[in-house]
Amino acid sequence: MRLRHLAGLATATVITLGIGLPLPAAVAASAEADPVFASMGIGSTDGPLEYGVGFDATSPSPIVKKTLDFGDGTVLDVTDQHSATHAYTSEGNYTVTFTATDKDGHTGHYSQVIPASYRPTTYTPVPPSRLLDTRQAGHHALGADQTVTFKVPSVPTATTPIRPTAVVLNVTAVDNNGASFLTAYPAGSPRPATSNVNFGPKQVVPNLVTVPVSADGSVTVYNKAGSADVVVDEFGVYAYRGDYFTAQAPTRLLDTRTSHRVGPDGEVAIQVAGVNGVPADATAAVLNVTTTGSDAPSYLTAYPSGTDRPGTSNLNFTAGQTVANQAIVPIGKDGKVRVYNHSGSTQVIADLFGYYGHGAGAQFTATTPKRLVDTRTGKGTPVGPGATLAVPTGVPTGSTGAVLNVTATAPTTPGYLTVFADKATRPATSNLNFLAGQTVPNHVTTPLGANGAFDVYNFNGSTQVIADLFGYFTK
Structure with missing residues (x-):
């Protein structure tokens, strides 16, 4: 990673780290004119929402203290360092400030804004394996408002292991005693207002889940109500190497x-x-x-x-x-x-x-899980028989597909939903099937229309529809 020069200062130091790519030139930066000259550069690493920082300071007097404030409440003493890494728990804009103090008490500051976000990745399938089963010794069922956290391993290769930024899981709720839902999200991050697995009393309900991992590769699963055992199987990872x-x-x-x-x-x-x-x-x-x-x-x-x-x-x-x-x-x-x-x-x-x-295709960019539509809100108008609901995603222009969790709830009759690209011909397939009164979720990978939207078609009766976004594909 090449760190940016300080504009207008001929003595600026350029530090090179092999830890990532430079941020766009539009990233804001500032340096104070002071007897202590501080310089800093930032680039992304191969970890989710993780960034490497290189820094240096010079002064006529010896530098005795250096600190890094990452803008999220994390402040490090880096007096004996020239570089550091930090992982954020949420997407957003953070101002990183490097401060150096010399023996005479003079200070120099350098600030730079990080637009922390997930980057495009590719997919590596792994042999299916069980990561968690709360029915096993040493675990227990999740009670109301309880969570369990587990680690997703790196993928071994002939060279260096592949460090995941997101993981594809099959999450199953079993042995539950009431209606509830499960939410999967990166460990240490705020829990999103979305769901992955919805279930009724005594139901066994699986669902595929695509979810970012934390910097140490961990995922947390939350249970809303009652108690339920949780089984988690891994099927693949998204990372900066893959298909x-x-x-x-x-x-x-x-x-x-x-x-x-x-x-x-x-x-x-x-x-x-x-x-x-x-x-x-x-x-x-x-x-x-x-x-x-x-x-x-x-x-x-x-x-x-x-x-x-x-x-x-x-x-x-x-x-x-x-x-x-x-x-x-x-x-x-x-x-x-x-x-x-x-x-x-x-x-x-x-x-x-x-x-x-291999070769040509699209890359996947994970997002902080986001609710796109819930027809129960507002006027609470369900999708009627033979009707189609168009849902905009808000993903970047040119995105070719999206990863969703689509849920049907309170259907009046047995039926099914079909998800497809907006303005496209509806295919003769289905994404989720349900009986009257059921709540049924399913993971959906769908193409998007040129406008970035997808359609949800309801075959029979009427049903409420919920759709959450977990990522998108771009070429």
Whole structure:
């Protein structure tokens, strides 16, 4: 990282650190004219909302004290240092001030504004693994307004480990005793006014979750009411090394209702790479997997063909339930993914929404979770039968897609929602299915219209719709 010169001061020191990229030239900076000459430069590191600071000070008299104020209440004594790093817990503009004091009591100051925000990243799929199960020894169910925090490991490589800035998880609520919701967010950050998993009494409800991690790679899960056990499985990470995303118009890859049911301990293979516009070297697929017509409680596990089946699950269901959940699944060397059914028999539907691969594609930028729409507010007008709700996202111009959590609540009849790019032709697929009176969430990766908006179509009856934004894609 090259640190900026102090304009107009020929004696300014340039410090070079190998810790990141320079901030845009528009970043504000100021230095005081004083016997103590202070200089400073700032650049981002490979950590989420983390920045490296290089600094120096000169004076006719020896420098005896140096401090760094990061503008968020953190002040460090850096007398014996020339560089430091700091991670913010929230996006925003922060004024960093470096102060140096010499032996004669003179001080010099240098200030610079950091627009702390998440940067574009790429995706690395990992073998599915269980990070948390509060049913296990040493843990306990989450009570009302309680949280649990867990660590997301770096991804080992042949060179240096990949440090995650965001993680893709499957979060499941089990053994709950009342209606509630779970919210996942970076550890140490303010809890957002959004939700990831909504559930009723005694329901087992999974949902895919994309969430930024803290600087040390930790995530916190919050439970609103009652008590519930929480199971968390990891499927991939976003970082500054990895694969690029290509969104596609939703395409149905599998519907066993036109062939045969998947029986107990049964599996079905799905060809993903090399067909439907997915290149042969694609590394992971974004699927919406639905179970319907099951005759026993069970779960489905999606995993790359040619590998051992992991001890994780993607969606859980009871007999007769129709349940959908998005899954980002690594693709096997034969271009396929497999879906396993544990008990009984069920029909399985799989829709493709995009893929990850090398070379061209889009990068993902995480955001502080943000509620985009809640039709229960204001006049509380639900989305009626056959109606479409257009939702602007406010993401940067040119964004190609968005990562959302979409929830249907208080539906009057059984139905489904379909999410797609605004102004585009509605696809013959669905994102979440529900019965009358249910509250059902689902993680949604959707293309965006040229105006940065997406549409939500309701098939039948009327339902309230909630949509939260977790990030967006740009090329």
